[in-house]
Amino acid sequence: MAAPLVLVLVVAVTVRAALFRSSLAEFISERVEVVSPLSSWKRVVEGLSLLDLGVSPYSGAVFHETPLIIYLFHFLIDYAELVFMITDALTAIALYFAIQDFNKVVFKKQKLLLELDQYAPDVAELIRTPMEMRYIPLKVALLQCFPQCYFSCLSDIPVSVPTHLVCPRTPLSPPAAVHTCENEEQSLLDLFLGVCHDVCGKPSGNHLPLLLPSQLLGFHPRSLWLYINVFFYTIPLAIKLKEHPIFFMFIQIAVIAIFKSYPTVGDVALYMAFFPVWNHLYRFLRNIFVLTCIIIVCSLLFPVLWHLWIYAGSANSNFFYAITLTFNVGQILLISDYFYAFLRREYYLTHGLYLTAKDGTEAMLVLK
Amino acid sequence: MGLLSDPVRRRALARLVLRLNAPLCVLSYVAGIAWFLALVFPPLTQRTYMSENAMGSTMVEEQFAGGDRARAFARDFAAHRKKSGALPVAWLERTMRSVGLEVYTQSFSRKLPFPDETHERYMVSGTNVYGILRAPRAASTESLVLTVPCGSDSTNSQAVGLLLALAAHFRGQIYWAKDIVFLVTEHDLLGTEAWLEAYHDVNVTGMQSSPLQGRAGAIQAAVALELSSDVVTSLDVAVEGLNGQLPNLDLLNLFQTFCQKGGLLCTLQGKLQPEDWTSLDGPLQGLQTLLLMVLRQASGRPHGSHGLFLRYRVEALTLRGINSFRQYKYDLVAVGKALEGMFRKLNHLLERLHQSFFLYLLPGLSRFVSIGLYMPAVGFLLLVLGLKALELWMQLHEAGMGLEEPGGAPGPSVPLPPSQGVGLASLVAPLLISQAMGLALYVLPVLGQHVATQHFPVAEAEAVVLTLLAIYAAGLALPHNTHRVVSTQAPDRGWMALKLVALIYLALQLGCIALTNFSLGFLLATTMVPTAALAKPHGPRLECNGAILARCNLHLQVQAILLPQPPKYLGLQSFVLVARLECSGVISAHCKLRLLGSSASPASASGVAGITSMRHHTWLILYF
Numbered sequence: 005m006a007a008p009l010v011l012v013l014v015v016a017v018t019v020r021a022a023l024f025r026s027s028l029a030e031f032i033s034e035r036v037e038v039v040s041p042l043s044s045w046k047r048v049v050e051g052l053s054l055l056d057l058g059v060s061p062y063s064g065a066v067f068h069e070t071p072l073i074i075y076l077f078h079f080l081i082d083y084a085e086l087v088f089m090i091t092d093a094l095t096a097i098a099l100y101f102a103i104q105d106f107n108k109v110v111f112k113k114q115k116l117l118l119e120l121d122q123y124a125p126d127v128a129e130l131i132r133t134p135m136e137m138r139y140i141p142l143k144v145a146l147l148q149c150f151p152q153c154y155f156s157c158l159s160d161i162p163v164s165v166p167t168h169l170v171c172p173r174t175p176l177s178p179p180a181a182v183h184t185c186e187n188e189e190q191s192l193l194d195l196f197l198g199v200c201h202d203v204c205g206k207p208s209g210n211h212l213p214l215l216l217p218s219q220l221l222g223f224h225p226r227s228l229w230l231y232i233n234v235f236f237y238t239i240p241l242a243i244k245l246k247e248h249p250i251f252f253m254f255i256q257i258a259v260i261a262i263f264k265s266y267p268t269v270g271d272v273a274l275y276m277a278f279f280p281v282w283n284h285l286y287r288f289l290r291n292i293f294v295l296t297c298i299i300i301v302c303s304l305l306f307p308v309l310w311h312l313w314i315y316a317g318s319a320n321s322n323f324f325y326a327i328t329l330t331f332n333v334g335q336i337l338l339i340s341d342y343f344y345a346f347l348r349r350e351y352y353l354t355h356g357l358y359l360t361a362k363d364g365t366e367a368m369l370v371l372k
Numbered sequence: 373m374g375l376l377s378d379p380v381r382r383r384a385l386a387r388l389v390l391r392l393n394a395p396l397c398v399l400s401y402v403a404g405i406a407w408f409l410a411l412v413f414p415p416l417t418q419r420t421y422m423s424e425n426a427m428g429s430t431m432v433e434e435q436f437a438g439g440d441r442a443r444a445f446a447r448d449f450a451a452h453r454k455k456s457g458a459l460p461v462a463w464l465e466r467t468m469r470s471v472g473l474e475v476y477t478q479s480f481s482r483k484l485p486f487p488d489e490t491h492e493r494y495m496v497s498g499t500n501v502y503g504i505l506r507a508p509r510a511a512s513t514e515s516l517v518l519t520v521p522c523g524s525d526s527t528n529s530q531a532v533g534l535l536l537a538l539a540a541h542f543r544g545q546i547y548w549a550k551d552i553v554f555l556v557t558e559h560d561l562l563g564t565e566a567w568l569e570a571y572h573d574v575n576v577t578g579m580q581s582s583p584l585q586g587r588a589g590a591i592q593a594a595v596a597l598e599l600s601s602d603v604v605t606s607l608d609v610a611v612e613g614l615n616g617q618l619p620n621l622d623l624l625n626l627f628q629t630f631c632q633k634g635g636l637l638c639t640l641q642g643k644l645q646p647e648d649w650t651s652l653d654g655p656l657q658g659l660q661t662l663l664l665m666v667l668r669q670a671s672g673r674p675h676g677s678h679g680l681f682l683r684y685r686v687e688a689l690t691l692r693g694i695n696s697f698r699q700y701k702y703d704l705v706a707v708g709k710a711l712e713g714m715f716r717k718l719n720h721l722l723e724r725l726h727q728s729f730f731l732y733l734l735p736g737l738s739r740f741v742s743i744g745l746y747m748p749a750v751g752f753l754l755l756v757l758g759l760k761a762l763e764l765w766m767q768l769h770e771a772g773m774g775l776e777e778p779g780g781a782p783g784p785s786v787p788l789p790p791s792q793g794v795g796l797a798s799l800v801a802p803l804l805i806s807q808a809m810g811l812a813l814y815v816l817p818v819l820g821q822h823v824a825t826q827h828f829p830v831a832e833a834e835a836v837v838l839t840l841l842a843i844y845a846a847g848l849a850l851p852h853n854t855h856r857v858v859s860t861q862a863p864d865r866g867w868m869a870l871k872l873v874a875l876i877y878l879a880l881q882l883g884c885i886a887l888t889n890f891s892l893g894f895l896l897a898t899t900m901v902p903t904a905a906l907a908k909p910h911g912p913r914l915e916c917n918g919a920i921l922a923r924c925n926l927h928l929q930v931q932a933i934l935l936p937q938p939p940k941y942l943g944l945q946s947f948v949l950v951a952r953l954e955c956s957g958v959i960s961a962h963c964k965l966r967l968l969g970s971s972a973s974p975a976s977a978s979g980v981a982g983i984t985s986m987r988h989h990t991w992l993i994l995y996f
Contacts, residue, residue, distance in 0.1 A: 272676075290382070293762070293765045297758075297761075299874060300880065301874070301880060301883070304880050304883075304884060305883075307886070307889070308884050308887050308888065309887070312887065312888065313887075315685075315687045316617065316683075316685075316730075316888075317724075317730065318617070318730035318731055319730075319731075
């Protein structure tokens with residue numbers, strides 16, 4: 005499996021290099037769907053130049069990154085493009101091996117449960133085979149590389165880095181903790197996240213006295229109620245999904261991407277890269293058609309309404325934000341659909357595929 | 373828990389959609405057309421009203437009395453123009469300076485894309501003359517524009533005369549808070565575009581022009597005047613701008629208010645508006661007006677110089693004086709007073725016009741239909757495509773639905789994802805090919821123009837047309853090959869999946885077009901929706917899917933032509949929406965945008981061939 009991965013990486017690097025040098029780069033780097041105040045590369049450059057002048061980067065409310073970014077990019081700012089490409093490639097490789105490990109774990113667990121006769125007799129078609137799981141890591145790496153490279157690589161720091169640094173870090177630690185408890189071998193994904201947690205857990209550095217970035221980041225009381233949504237779901241999900249930490253992580257990342265204060269395309273692409281891992285749930289998804297249509301329509305309407313609002317002056321902000329709301333509703337329904345499909349598959353695995361009620365008639369599974 | 377999760381209701385809905393699909397589609401289509409036709413009747417059409425408070429009351433007293441002066445200027449202008457054969461620039465400069473304005477000129481030239489019969493590239497060149505009246509009470513932050521487009525013939529002399537007389541009158545007043553620019557352009561739309569581009573420091577049409585020496589501040593509103601006779605019987609107003617953009621309705625209301633105040637007859641499309649909307653005559657005439665407006669808006673051509681101002685977010689109107697056989701005639705003083713009143717009211721504005729509607733339809737001068745009321749017409753038409761797509765999806769997943777409600781006989785055990793995945797993979801090829809065809813249609817004719825004339829003995833215009841025809845003819849091979857590619861896996865499902873994707877794509881495109889230019893979207897939808905919904909393969913030929921895709925392509929091509937390019941001055945990025953959609957294909961869920969040329973704010977622009985006058989020929993070409 006190394007050869008296809010290498011091919012994917014080579015192609016991704018080439019496409020990124022080509023895009024960096026094209027006229028698209030400047031254009032995409034100013035689109036509002038791609039760049040937000042949290043993830044704008046221009047702001048990082050501005051903050052670093054302020055630092056060079058001896059001014060705190062956080063004065064002026066332009067720079068919203070953590071001190072870690074300052075330390076990292078202070079020396080790497082000339083090689084920004086290379087750093088982005090390498091980080092994206094590393095993320096893809098890490099995800100590839102992590103998903104491969106995860107697949108092995110899943111398969112082992114499945115075999116164990118089969119031998120222990122925990123599954124109902126007629127669920128043969130729900131059991132996952134190594135054959136169908138063979139290409140999943142490659143697909144995940146592919147999906148991670150390409151949408152990212154079209155959007156995020158040109159305009160902001162690779163999403164994997166700020167997502168773990170800037171976004172609330174606490175909701176991601178329960179799944180990581182649960183995962184480490186369960187498996188003796190450390191999966192790469194877990195390691196990756198753990199490292200990030202350790203590093204960012206430190207308070208702001210000692211050199212720059214007044215660095216309090218998190219306070220600048222939208223802990224304003226008004227946005228608190230929406231922001232709290234990110235934390236609401238952690239504990240109930242942790243309780244429900246305690247045996248499936250990777251799925252929990254996937255749902256948690258999606259929830260973060262939805263309720264984040266400045267969501268961008270990169271965040272959406274991050275959790276969508278994981279869809280191949282849950283491919284086997286496709287048959288249980290109920291509304292995939294409507295939801296795909298909603299998401300595609302909203303994505304296409306973003307630039308149209310932005311144009312009508314800002315440039316043509318015909319529409320106003322209501323139109324644009326209505327579309328962002330609809331997009332979020334679509335995302336929420338998609339995630340809850342996946343959740344439902346996952347739970348349903350678990351139920352079928354233990355209770356059999358063809359359900360009968362007590363009096364022998366057919367039964368239906370209804371979510372209450 | 374609602375429709376999305378309750379299996380009983382879902383099954384009922386699915387049965388409903390599958391069984392009643394054809395009647396529902398027909399009903400929806402008829403509802404869309406009927407809604408559009410019903411737009412002229414009173415509940416849907418409302419009287420216009422002034423929304424902007426700053427322009428609410430007409431408490432200005434017009435004092436313009438320079439009718440004689442205007443006529444004198446007009447005669448002088450006409451004489452000088454006849455003598456010089458072109459715009460009498462020196463005379464204009466002298467006169468404007470004598471009136472008290474700051475006068476500047478701008479020369480421009482444009483090579484027309486197709487040479488004339490003698491195989492020479494026709495270069496249109498001219499000079500614009502404009503005078504700035506500086507506001508005595510403010511810094512030059514905002515301005516208004518009064519423009520008279522002068523073609524190569526001898527029309528609009530009275531308009532120039534009135535412009536100069538008004539300038540003289542305005543110069544003597546102390547209440548101006550915005551600068552006023554009096555602009556006389558040569559070669560109609562070409563000159564206006566050259567001036568606007570230079571003013572806003574962009575270059576979207578490839579025009580060569582000298583930079584402007586004097587500027588007056590951000591333009592808030594503009595009025596284009598066309599008068600060719602000493603007396604008029606009515607003032608006609610034109611609103612449709614480039615790419616179907618319309619000025620803010622308040623500007624129209626303003627014009628109407630001052631016409632009514634001065635007792636001046638005002639008309640729309642040359643016709644007086646019906647008074648009585650309760651009986652049937654009024655709405656029928658309104659329907660005629662509405663249809664004509666829809667046709668004009670859909671064509672994307674600006675119906676006056678004002679149309680070019682709109683894409684720079686300057687609200688503008690064109691006023692034309694009509695001299696018909698009516699009894700009562702008005703002289704230049706009446707027109708001048710109306711203009712004076714309008715400018716004084718515009719002077720009161722504290723911010724750009726934003727209160728009233730930007731998107732509307734006019735069944736009559738004093739009636740309008742707002743976007744919230746006319747959009748459902750397009751919505752119903754697109755619903756047909758949605759219903760058809762839903763039906764196709766359900767038919768494709770009938771096997772899957774059997775599994776979802778386990779209880780009946782065990783459903784077929786063929787797992788869905790692999791076959792659906794395989795189906796999707798084989799769909800990508802036809803989609804990419806049609807995208808590529810759309811891109812070729814957009815790019816190749818212009819690119820290949822020069823190459824073709826070098827290698828083949830054709831004229832350039834013929835080269836363009838022949839390239840287009842060649843690409844379309846090549847595209848006719850698409851259905852044949854689609855059939856081969858798509859039906860290898862499962863003959864039935866292949867075309868259904870392709871049609872599903874094509875329908876969704878078409879619905880998306882039509883929706884986006886309808887948002888930016890409603891009339892174009894509506895007209896395209898009325899023709900494309902029935903054909904797309906009804907297209908179905910008969911026998912092994914499967915031509916129809918290719919036809920849908922080719923239609924999607926034509927559609928995409930049309931949209932690519934008619935899309936905006938913005939001016940630079942707002943410092944924002946420009947994009948051509950669909951052009952990029954054509955070549956990006958179905959890659960990601962987000963729309964890709966393509967920078968075209970200058971960075972500027974995309975208000976509206978087009979690759980469309982607009983029209984402007986030329987000396988030797990009666991046809992006009994303007995590439996944006």
